Amino acid sequence: MFSRIADVQRLRMVLIGRIWFGVVLALALGALLGWRWYYLQIERFSHFSERASDNQITVQPLAPVRGRIFDRAGRVFADNDTRYFVKISSDYADSVMPHLPAIRTRLEIDDDGESRLAAAAGKSVYSGDIVVRDYMSENEVVRFVAIQHVYPQAVLDAGMYRTYPEGDTAAHVIGHVARISADDKKRLRERGLLRRYAGSQFIGRRGIEARFETRMHGLPGLREAFIDAHGRVLKAEQRAAPQSGEDMWLTIDLELQQLAEGLLAGREGAIVALDPHDGAIIALASSPRFDPNEFIGGVSQQRWDELNSKESGTPMVHRATYGQYAPGSTIKPFLALAALANGWRDADYSYLSKGFFALTPSVVFEDWKEGGHGPTDITKSIVRSVNSFYYQLAHDVGVDAMHDALAVFGFGQPAAADIGGGRTGVLPTELWKQETFGEQWYPGDTIPIGVGQGYLEVTPIQMARAMAVIANGGRLVQPYLATGIGNDRIMPPARGERLFESEHIRIITEALAQVTEPGGTAYSRVGKDSTYPIAGKTGTAQVTRLRFADGERVKNEELPEHLRDHAWFVGFAPAYNPRIVVATLVEHGGSGGRTAGPIARSVMDDYLLRVLGMRFVEEEGQDAQAASL
Amino acid sequence: MKLLLRSLSSIDWLLLLPAALLFAAGLVTLHSAALGTGYFDRQVAFGIAGLVIMLIAAAVPWKIWKLLALPCYLGLLLLLAAVLLFGSEANNARRWLSFGSLSVQPSELAKLIVPLAVACFYSLFDKRRLWQHFVAALLVLVPAALVFVQPDLGTALMIGAAGALVIFFAGLPLWFMALAALIAASVSPYVWNEVLKDYQKDRIISITDPYQDPLGAGYHTIQSNIAVGSGGMWGKGWEQGSQSQLGFLPERHTDFIFAVHAEEFGFVGSMLLLAIIMIVFLKMAYMAGAARDYAGSLTAAGLCFAFLLQSLINLGMVSGVLPVVGLPLPMISYGGTSLLTLFATFGVMMAIGFHRERRAVL
Known part of the structure; x- marks a missing residue:
């Protein structure tokens, strides 16, 4: 009996002892908690206070x-x-x-x-x-x-x-x-x-x-x-x-731009229209195009590939500044002007076109007209686009001299001032071929340069810029787009020095004007029915060199479209008081006068007659006077 | 009438007053933490119901409580099993039993019933044998495991702790505790790798470096540290805490309610609250030591230390020194079942204190 009480008593003692232990431990833990709060609330108060306001205020x-x-x-x-x-x-x-x-x-x-x-x-x-x-x-x-x-x-x-x-x-x-x-x-x-x-x-x-x-x-x-x-x-x-x-x-005229783009609809090509005096870009059309609205949310990879595919005509490529093409015959007026300026040819010079130019008895370059054009001076060489005249010229002066002469017109350099440059094109020299292909320059490489073929490549905007030199009396201008931003007026880039004598310019201008007159290569498609005189030059850039089948020359129209020639027309109007330079390129358009010419004429008509509101008095001969309202 | 008189006479005012003060302090903070919700009103209603339950529990003589221990324990197991089978699911856990519009969280009841049952079990024997402790451990582990699989780690740990406290006070040998500690240390890697879920591990890791995952596991700790720390000495004032009122503090009316209190009443308010908690605890500890009946003494010791332990764990968690486990702050956090259980606990304590039966012999 007593032992039982003793047992219970012992258990009580253990219990009470452990309660005491627990109480002491609890008080100690409580003190630790208080110490933690002291740390958080007193010592680090400013830190946490800042953090609390950071939580609430965002900028x-x-x-x-x-x-x-x-x-x-x-x-x-x-x-x-x-x-x-x-x-x-x-x-x-x-x-x-x-x-x-x-x-x-x-x-x-x-x-x-x-x-x-x-x-x-x-x-x-x-x-x-x-x-x-x-x-x-x-x-x-x-x-x-x-x-x-x-x-x-x-x-x-x-x-x-x-x-x-x-x-x-x-x-x-x-x-x-x-x-x-x-x-x-x-x-x-x-x-x-x-x-x-x-x-x-x-x-x-x-x-x-x-x-x-x-x-x-x-x-x-x-x-x-x-x-x-x-x-x-x-x-x-x-x-x-x-x-x-x-x-x-x-500088762009939206309506003219849309007209130009409409003229290119369904084709691949480019149109560049410049003010010849300061280089302002009036229209800069490239076809095909993309819809920028599509890009705002981002385009899918599939769509992007489509936009860059050959099948859809690579609409992402800005052909006016990034498309490089052989200039074809449109290079002739620049070579002619250079020939006059450098004394390679003078105004009285006459060349006898026999229908071909023979570098060696076996390497022969042909005129487009069988039998040749007969005696040819500078003017006729442009009006009738006499190839053999320029074969001879190229052969006489060599590629490096032609390089220097053409560089003056801006070929071989990016043309655009403020639209991200554009490509340089190719303006070859003997050294260039050595560096690019590791091959030496052959005399046979020089001859086609004279008619804008061979290694020579230009962009449409370079072409327009070069033509502006002739149109404005001999100065190189820089094409530009921005006229103003915010309250600032952007001044056009400075014009270059006068590069050519006015007499030489006059000879070339007159020749170019005759191109669109009866007897010229672009009369029926460009100059006909025009109330104002137009100066210009057609060009046909060969896409392929293999043009012979069964010993006969194959007509361009009979070739598959992707092998057909590119068509050029580069010109300005009115011929004697120019307000607009137009360069038109239609890929695989065939003959330059036929496809590119009418497009350039429409652009000129719209700009001169609608935008500038010019009216022309019909007169005999070439001396039609411009009279603006 | 007799019952009413008995219940009034059994009231221990020295326990009721500090407990009521603690509840009142909790209501003040809850009013701020639960602005614009109905939690405050419901908590007041629960408090009134709790007082009634406390009076009833106090009026029930301790010897009746001892007889009720086993049925209560078996009923608890049934309820916990029912939760797993029919409980309503929220946040991927089944914790609630719904009776119409009323829902009950049986795991809260376990915090009262488990210590009571274990203590009564021990009181059947006058001498301690090791097997008694194993049976007692089983009595604790079964309900704890049922809660753990709900899953509710925090409450399961708390039930286990309450039971373990009773086993400790019942005289678990020291050498056994040392051995258990050794075993616990050796199996802890296994528990870490195999038992704990990833979110539970993250919470433990986030204590050492909450900024590793500031918007995930560390978010609660960071935001509650900011709330507590920005309270400063005197606090930002009632209902003026930016962390609490702008919603940066998660679960601010339940587990993290102390952060609201600390932000709005500062260091001084925090220490006062801790003091009230300590007074309630010390009063209960005194009652445990002074109880005439051994079973009552043991039950009271388990209940009072469980109350303190849960308070300290919650405060430690909110203060960023313990991992985030889902444990409410007793008497302060919103929660009906928890509050009613606590009032019932106080009632049982009073019944134990009122027990004047002369010692069985002599």
Whole structure:
């Protein structure tokens, strides 16, 4: 009995002893907790206090409105439009996901938006708004508003986006914007410009949009926002207003551009129209083209491959500045002018065309007219496009001399001042061939250069620029597009020195004018019925050298289209008081006068008669006087 | 009438007053933490219901409680099993039993019933034998395991701890504890690799470096540290805490309610709250030591240390020194079953304290 009491007593003693132990331990742990709070709340108070306010205040960038792009008359190439989109806070992703099929019956959901929503549904932490439908049509907006009260988590919002109202008009010139990529960010960071893009989604890619990006983009504004943990803005204060990007004015005439593009429709080719006196680009057409609006949201790889395929005519290539073609006979007036200027030939010189030029008895270069053209002076060599005259000239002076003479006209260098250069073309020398092909220059390589064949390659804009030298009395101009940005007027690039004597210019100009007159190679297609005189030169660039079958020369029309010659017409008008230079190239267009000529004539007509409003008094002979209204 | 008198006379005002003060302090913070929700009103209603339950529990004589221990324990097992079978699922866990509009969290009841049952089991024997401890451990592990698979790691650990405390106070040999510690240390790598789920591991890792995953596992710890730390000496004022009011603090009306308290009432408020908790604890510890009946003494010791342990774990978690486990702060956090269980616990404590039966012999 007593032992039982003793046992219970012993257990009590153990219990009470351990309670004491526990109490002491508990008090010690409580003290440790107090020490921890002292550390958090007293010692590190300022740190946590700062962190708490960081949590609540965010500085939000306000994206600027991008500058617009206008043509010379203020017609819009690139504008900004309102875009409507539906967003859902990531907090609601969980609750919205089950309703998605129901929402889908009234609102199309973007695939990207859906996958981001699904990803956010699994996480409890706020990760921002998710745009589930972007670029909504007005119809969609109206339909969505009608059901919005059922799904209050889905919020309709609006923003700005870039739009190109004229679609593919001047697409290569204007370029487009695209979403800022990781590469863009890296580049901007290196240049220290990344901060300007806080809040921006797009950056200029290609053309004017890329070239003048820095000024057209503008500067972001800032607002300080008090937010809660769900990112909801409780109160916002604007600290700095965004600064809109600067508008751009171009030299291009939108209507003329569209006319030029229409003339090229269905073909591959380019048209360059310049003001011969200062190099202002009036039209810069290339065909086929792309629609810049397609690029704003990004194009798929498949579409991109399609846009670069030969089957669709490589619409991404800007043929006016990046297409390189043999100039054909259009090179002749420049060689002729150079021959006069350098004293290789004088005004009285006469060459007897017998129908061919024989480098050696076995290496023979033919005239296009069987039997030859008979006695030929400089004027006739241009008007009748006498090949043998230029074979002889090329043979006499050699390739290096021709290189130097043609370089004066801007061949062999990028032509455009402010549209990203363009290609250089090929202006060969003996050394060039050695370096490029590791082969020596043969005399047989020199002869075709005289008629714009062989290794010689030029771009359409180089051609127009060279013709402007003859049109404006002998100065090299720099083609340019931008006349103004924001409040600044952009002065045209400085003109070059006068390079040629006016007498020499006059001889060539008259010869070029005769080309479009009865008896010239371009009368029926260009000069006929014109109220003003036109100076110009046709050209036919051979695509293939194999032109003989069964010992007979094959007619161009009988060749498959991709082997047919490229057609050129380069000229200016009015011939004696020029206001416009036009270079036209039609790929596989066959004879220059037939396809390229009428196109150039239409462009000249539109510019002189409609844009400038010139009226011409019909007179006998070549001395028609221009009288502008 | 007799029952009412008995229940009034059994009230231990020295326990009721600090407990009521703790509850009142909790209501003040909850009002701020649950602005714009119905939690405050419901908590008040639960508090009133809790007082009634406390009075009833206190009025039930301790010897009746001892008889009720086994049926209560078996009922608890049934409820826990029912939760697994018919419980309503939320956040990938089954923790609730719904009776119409009322839902009950049986795992909370276990915090009272398990210590009671284990203590009563021990009181059947006058001498300690090792097998008693194994049976006691089994009595603890079965309900704890049922809660663990819900899954509810925090509550399961707490039930296990409450039972372990009773086993400890019942006289578990020291050498055995040393051995158990050794074994625990050796199996912990296995537990880490095979038993714990990834989210549970992340929570433990995030204590050492919450900034490894600031928006994931570390988010709770970071935000509650900011809330506590930015409270400073005097706090930002009632309902003025930016962390709490702007929603940066997760689960601010349940597990993280102390962060709201600390942010709005500062170091001084935190220390006052800790003081009230300690007073409640010390009063209960005194009652445990002073109880006439050994079973009552053991039950009271288990209940009071479980109360303190859960409080310290919750405070440690909110203060960023312990991993985030889902344990509410007793008397403060919102939660009906938890609150009712706590009031019932106080009632049982009072019944134990009121027990004046003379010692069986002499």
